[in-house]
Amino acid sequence: MMTDKPTTIKEIAKMLKVSVSTVSRALNDHSSIGLTTKMRVKKLAEELNYEPNQKAIQFLHGKSYVIGVILPELSESFFSAAISGIEDIAYKRNYTVLLAQSHDDADREKLLVEKMKTQRVDGLLVSVSKTTSTYEHFDNFKKLNIPVVFFDRVPPVKDIHYVASNLETGTFEAVNFLLKKGHRSIGMINGPQTLVASHERKEGYIRAMLSNRLKFDPSLMISCDLSEKGTVEVMDRMLNHKRKPTAIVTFNDYVALFAMRYVKSLNLQQIDFVSYANLPIINYMDYIPIASVEQFPYKQGKKAADILIDLINKPKNESATEQAYFHIVVESELVLSSKR
Known part of the structure; x- marks a missing residue:
């Protein structure tokens, strides 16, 4: 029967x-x-x-064979590419991915971290939200000996594993590129000051200006919350600046698109934009950044997942003092627009 x-x-x-x-x-x-x-x-x-019986297998091996991933927005092409890299490695190494989005909200991120712990994931991959300014919510994972690897948006703290792009070098190349085109008044729409990436962009900008024996004007670098409204507010300040920029470096391609659409709506003389992320969509627009800094999200995702699974499978008898932290930097690359 x-x-x-x-x-x-x-x-x-x-x-x-x-x-x-x-x-x-x-x-x-x-x-x-x-x-x-x-x-x-x-x-x-x-x-x-x-x-x-998966529960029995998990009990026998002391693992769930699930890794958690928390990222800001899956709708952004950058993070979609990153999750593809993560899933490819997870599939190859017989792990399942449990995905969650913080929607760039620090409180939501904290709640998701707790939920990932409750779900007993073997490890966690995180790209922190733009509003995250404290990082104690990751401490419980460390206490439980559950590895955490950060990627792209990395906390400004010691003793963490991370994979990130070299944005200081990418920014240096971007500003140098604009200087060689003859621009001298170059604005920057930077991201929130809570993000390490914002500081790296600032350092690259300053280094490029000083290496060309030009004075750094801090009033031409304005932080933004990365929203369309925030971008428009910054653009108004840029356009009314006494040294109105002829070129602007933006935090990412979305900010660039918001800024370019606003400039076009005002029927202003075209401003040269350089951006980050190198999104495929920009090639289908009439007014696009003349260059974009490629950060290789798929490569970042793959490397971060590989490191996490290696950490999960390392011998448990290794003492904390013997642990080396992985700090992997993926070199960025300035990509010129095909429509130039």
């Missing part, structure tokens, strides 16, 4: 008149089990639609 109850290893063992351990080893291709027995066990398991 057929039932909806799942078939167990114990039932297969009883039907074949062998031990439970023999069935278990046969299903897992253990070398101690002969080929004939393996074939008998697997044939019956298939006929009975046997499926492994």
